[in-house]
Amino acid sequence: MSNKYIGQSVRRTEDKRYITGKGRYTDDIKLVGMTHASFVRSPYAHARVISIDLSAAQNMPGVVAIFTGDDIKATGIVGVPTGWQVNFKNGDTMKEPPHPLLIATGSTSKHIGDPVAVVIAETYAAAVDASEAVEVEWEELDAVTDPFKAAQEGAALVHADAPGNLAFDWELGNPLSEVDEAIAQSAHVTSLEFVNQRMIPNAIEPRAYIGHYEEHIDKYTLYTSTQNPHLIRLLMCAFVLGLPEHKVRVLGPDVGGGFGSKIFHYTEEALVTWASKQINRPIKWTETRSEAFMLDAHGRDHVTKAEMGFDADGNVQALRIKTYANLGAYLSTFAPAVPTYLHGTLLQGLYTTPKIHIDLCGMFTHTVAVDAYRGAGRPEATYLLERLMDLAALEMGKDPVQLRKQNFIPAFNGVSEPGYQTQVALQYDSGNYQGVLDRGVEMLGYENFRQMQREAAQNGKLLGVGFSTYVEACGIAPSAVVGALGARAGLYESAQVRVQPTGKVSVYSGSHSHGQGHETTFAQVVADKLGIPMEDVDIIHGDSDAVAFGMGTYGSRSLAVGGSAIVKSIEKVLEKGAKIAAHKLECAEGDLEYAEGKWTVKGTDQSVSFGDVALTAYVPHVYPQGLEPGLDFSSFYDPANFTYPFGCHIAVVEVDTETGKVTLKRFIAVDDVGNVVNPMIVDGQIHGGLAQGIGQALLEGAIYDENGQLINGSYMDYAMPRADDLPMFELDRQETPCPHNPLGVKGAGEAGCIGSTPAVVNAVIDALWSGGHPVKDIRMPLTPERVWRAMQS
Amino acid sequence: MAKITVKVNGKVYSHEVEPRLLLAHYLREVLSLTGTHIGCDTSSCGSCTIHLDGQSVKSCSMLAVQADGCEITTIEGLAPSGSELHPLQEGFKECHGLQCGFCTTGMIMSAADFLQSNPDPSEEQIRHALEGNFCRCTGYHNIVKSVQWAAQKMKEDKAVTA
Numbered sequence: 001m002s003n004k005y006i007g008q009s010v011r012r013t014e015d016k017r018y019i020t021g022k023g024r025y026t027d028d029i030k031l032v033g034m035t036h037a038s039f040v041r042s043p044y045a046h047a048r049v050i051s052i053d054l055s056a057a058q059n060m061p062g063v064v065a066i067f068t069g070d071d072i073k074a075t076g077i078v079g080v081p082t083g084w085q086v087n088f089k090n091g092d093t094m095k096e097p098p099h100p101l102l103i104a105t106g107s108t109s110k111h112i113g114d115p116v117a118v119v120i121a122e123t124y125a126a127a128v129d130a131s132e133a134v135e136v137e138w139e140e141l142d143a144v145t146d147p148f149k150a151a152q153e154g155a156a157l158v159h160a161d162a163p164g165n166l167a168f169d170w171e172l173g174n175p176l177s178e179v180d181e182a183i184a185q186s187a188h189v190t191s192l193e194f195v196n197q198r199m200i201p202n203a204i205e206p207r208a209y210i211g212h213y214e215e216h217i218d219k220y221t222l223y224t225s226t227q228n229p230h231l232i233r234l235l236m237c238a239f240v241l242g243l244p245e246h247k248v249r250v251l252g253p254d255v256g257g258g259f260g261s262k263i264f265h266y267t268e269e270a271l272v273t274w275a276s277k278q279i280n281r282p283i284k285w286t287e288t289r290s291e292a293f294m295l296d297a298h299g300r301d302h303v304t305k306a307e308m309g310f311d312a313d314g315n316v317q318a319l320r321i322k323t324y325a326n327l328g329a330y331l332s333t334f335a336p337a338v339p340t341y342l343h344g345t346l347l348q349g350l351y352t353t354p355k356i357h358i359d360l361c362g363m364f365t366h367t368v369a370v371d372a373y374r375g376a377g378r379p380e381a382t383y384l385l386e387r388l389m390d391l392a393a394l395e396m397g398k399d400p401v402q403l404r405k406q407n408f409i410p411a412f413n414g415v416s417e418p419g420y421q422t423q424v425a426l427q428y429d430s431g432n433y434q435g436v437l438d439r440g441v442e443m444l445g446y447e448n449f450r451q452m453q454r455e456a457a458q459n460g461k462l463l464g465v466g467f468s469t470y471v472e473a474c475g476i477a478p479s480a481v482v483g484a485l486g487a488r489a490g491l492y493e494s495a496q497v498r499v500q501p502t503g504k505v506s507v508y509s510g511s512h513s514h515g516q517g518h519e520t521t522f523a524q525v526v527a528d529k530l531g532i533p534m535e536d537v538d539i540i541h542g543d544s545d546a547v548a549f550g551m552g553t554y555g556s557r558s559l560a561v562g563g564s565a566i567v568k569s570i571e572k573v574l575e576k577g578a579k580i581a582a583h584k585l586e587c588a589e590g591d592l593e594y595a596e597g598k599w600t601v602k603g604t605d606q607s608v609s610f611g612d613v614a615l616t617a618y619v620p621h622v623y624p625q626g627l628e629p630g631l632d633f634s635s636f637y638d639p640a641n642f643t644y645p646f647g648c649h650i651a652v653v654e655v656d657t658e659t660g661k662v663t664l665k666r667f668i669a670v671d672d673v674g675n676v677v678n679p680m681i682v683d684g685q686i687h688g689g690l691a692q693g694i695g696q697a698l699l700e701g702a703i704y705d706e707n708g709q710l711i712n713g714s715y716m717d718y719a720m721p722r723a724d725d726l727p728m729f730e731l732d733r734q735e736t737p738c739p740h741n742p743l744g745v746k747g748a749g750e751a752g753c754i755g756s757t758p759a760v761v762n763a764v765i766d767a768l769w770s771g772g773h774p775v776k777d778i779r780m781p782l783t784p785e786r787v788w789r790a791m792q793s
Numbered sequence: 794m795a796k797i798t799v800k801v802n803g804k805v806y807s808h809e810v811e812p813r814l815l816l817a818h819y820l821r822e823v824l825s826l827t828g829t830h831i832g833c834d835t836s837s838c839g840s841c842t843i844h845l846d847g848q849s850v851k852s853c854s855m856l857a858v859q860a861d862g863c864e865i866t867t868i869e870g871l872a873p874s875g876s877e878l879h880p881l882q883e884g885f886k887e888c889h890g891l892q893c894g895f896c897t898t899g900m901i902m903s904a905a906d907f908l909q910s911n912p913d914p915s916e917e918q919i920r921h922a923l924e925g926n927f928c929r930c931t932g933y934h935n936i937v938k939s940v941q942w943a944a945q946k947m948k949e950d951k952a953v954t955a
Binding site: 009011012014015016017018019020021022023024025027028030125202203204205206254255256257259288289290514515516517680681683684687688689690691692714715716720721722723724726728729752 | 811813821825826827828829830831832833834835837838840867868869872878882885886887889891892893894895896897898901916917919920921923924926927928929930931932933934935936937
């Protein structure tokens with residue numbers, strides 16, 4: 001069937017409400033009788049609650065109720081769980097201390113902002129006033145915030161039952177002895193000790209929740225700024241509050257960005273839901289930006305030692321990694337999976353490295369939870385590999401492009417040629433790595449660059465180029481595989497295609513759009529597959545009462561998994577439609593072909609339209625015997641494998657030798673995300689990812705002091721990229737179809753963030769070497785001060 | 794409580810408000826104009842940008858009482874009368890200048906003020922003008938293009954009317 005919409009940059013249908021101010025985010029929603037919540041939070045990273053005095057607060061105007069950790073403890077509610085289990089090397093189950101909704105008297109806060117009480121009042125201002133009047137007596141205790149320091153003897157302990165602050169230790173790859181031997185026999189070993197710093201996601205919409213219990217129907221409704229309403233319902237009902245799922249509706253209305261931080265089930269979601277029943281009124285809580293900095297799960301935060309061994313010709317022989325990964329104080333929903341199964345499994349990169357071993361410690365610290373942030377583990381793996389690659393080229397006097405090429409896994413399409421089995425569990429489905437590198441180098445004009453660089457250095461300016469070639473695993477994920485890896489849920493997706501009697505189509509998707517444009521992209525797919533106008537298709541998502549089930553949107557999975565579920569349902573619609581059409585046309589089903597919205601008897605002009613068949617399905621007066629009326633199908637799609645986007649990112653920087661200021665002159669990204677349904681939206685996804693990856697390299701990073709205070713917890717202090725920090729991006733694409741899903745798509749949400757960070761840092765290192773400063777590493781973010789200091793050493 | 798009278802999107806409103814009520818909260822909570830968003834508490838993000846007497850202002854950085862007697866335009870009232878959309882609203886849709894939409898309304902309000910004073914801006918000038926508005930989705934690439942698109946459209950519209 002020819003495509004009218006797929007492959008076109010169709011302008012987004014959802015835009016109209018956003019550009020006119022009619023978007024409906026959770027904080028925009030007002031319910032009759034709605035109250036407002038404000039939390040009393042720990043001012044210390046680690047402190048014991050000695051006593052809580054509510055007497056002053058309770059008498060403040062407008063106060064409806066105050067609940068403390070003691071109230072929660074009395075109900076038997078233990079706290080929010082994690083969704084993944086990772087085992088110790090010796091097979092023991094990881095440490096999983098409870099994450100209470102509120103801290104009870106006698107217990108300890110474990111990070112800044114850990115809540116002890118919630119005040120509910122008639123207005124937000126009254127709630128805040130009263131929460132400030134709650135008197136808590138604290139006993140401050142020692143804290144530890146750095147994952148490496150947390151592992152040292154004598155470090156403050158986060159949980160009494162997690163000795164050494166170790167949640168788990170974990171390894172993957174070839175036996176360590178084999179890797180040790182390969183490293184020992186290498187002609188050259190490039191080694192790097194570095195920190196992949198802690199990032200704060202900063203979706204511009206702060207988290208917001210409304211809990212609403214209605215006694216007369218015995219039903220709870222939770223409005224939540226989430227990436228996955230059904231997952232929240234499942235976790236909250238089954239594992240936190242013990243509520244019957246059919247009596248709980250979870251809505252994710254318009255959501256203002258997520259980047260991972262809105263995947264997780266947060267304590268406040270459960271608390272407003274529970275408390276709404278206690279006061280029999282709706283409760284809204286919207287966090288402040290200060291709370292967002294303190295409490296939205298952070299990302300990255302690895303302390304790593306990496307060594308890559310090469311033979312005399314520059315062929316990679318081995319990779320040995322030791323990492324301390326910060327998990328924060330409590331295990332968030334995906335947290336155990338991020339440094340392990342989303343990071344360790346990517347250490348093959350695009351190279352034929354025969355021996356790989358990673359040893360990793362998942363560490364508790366007195367900091368907020370660390371969990372998936374755009375890329376989730378894959379940026380950390382890519383950073384490590386690509387920094388090593390460019391540094392090795394500098395150290396060995398080789399060209400970084402040639403060094404990559406000689407070590408690339410040769411191209412394979414995954415259809416007539418098999419997938420590539422890595423040393424670290426995954427089997428890549430398809431790849432053509434040299435294609436994207438060649439295109440990137442061509443766009444750069446590399447042959448002239450080194451000459452320009454030499455001339456610039458002679459004129460007192462330092463120019464640098466940095467390369468990064470990446471492969472990632474997304475479209476998560478085959479349920480059986482993730483189950484074997486410790487996931488406590490499947491990672492399929494559901495979709496229902498409901499053809500209305502007039503031939504209009506309502507699609508119910510378990511994916512959730514919070515900026516990705518599903519209402520457009522999914523409609524393009526449906527319209528083309530059915531041969532009907534896009535205007536006849538409506539995409540419905542974000543409501544657990546409307547959509548049968550859903551695992552939500554993260555891990556660049558919506559089109560690869562959610563879109564495939566839609567395609568499955570469409571196939572069922574067309575299969576049944578053909579039966580009805582054959583009956584109407586008095587022919588055999590096999591004589592029909594479907595195109596452009598109608599079934600036609602092959603070789604004739606006799607046909608029946610999609611709309612006619614839809615009407616017949618609902619008005620089945622003349623109808624195939626034994627066939628059920630209706631045209632409405634649901635499907636679940638469980639992918640056969642992860643998908644494996646790859647690409648080449650190239651940064652060109654200029655470094656001011658006087659001040660150390662880095663200016664990003666050019667950024668080239670050539671990505672292969674498989675087939676593309678809407679190029680405009682895919683480019684937009686790449687742009688956003690690049691900005692976040694470049695932000696990590698040059699600007700951003702959470703800073704805790706030694707007491708666990710977050711000292712840059714505001715936009716005045718945390719440097720998020722602004723419009724004038726970034727150049728126009730230069731993008732191109734290669735399209736190697738994914739061989740195992742019906743659309744041939746891979747996922748584009750995280751690629752930009754995965755590839756870009758090392759390209760920028762490599763460019764700065766390259767610039768410094770060209771000016772006679774052979775430094776191995778500068779700690780991110782590469783502020784002018786750090787770059788300047790590196791040039792002085 | 795203090796009494797204020799404001800003209801918002803062409804309509805006059807009078808309300809008794811708490812002296813501490815921020816203008817952003819007044820617009821959202823009292824007038825239910827929820828297109829003005831609040832993304833931070835340090836007047837850094839720009840999501841709450843509106844026009845006050847024709848100038849762009851971060852509505853979280855002033856009190857409702859300070860707006861007494863002023864004329865306010867929010868995103869809901871930006872489109873010129875007789876048009877469904879302002880050229881910037883069209884430009885953002887045409888050039889994919891938005892993803893989640895949360896920063897978009899403030900971004901458009903800032904850009905609208907900027908284009909009034911600089912109808913033919915360079916890329917650099919656009920980036921500089923929008924540095925008070927955060928976007929976490931787009932990397933600003935398509936926002937810059939959207940503003941360029943709108944500037945061109947406004948120039949063409951002006952040529953037609955002239």
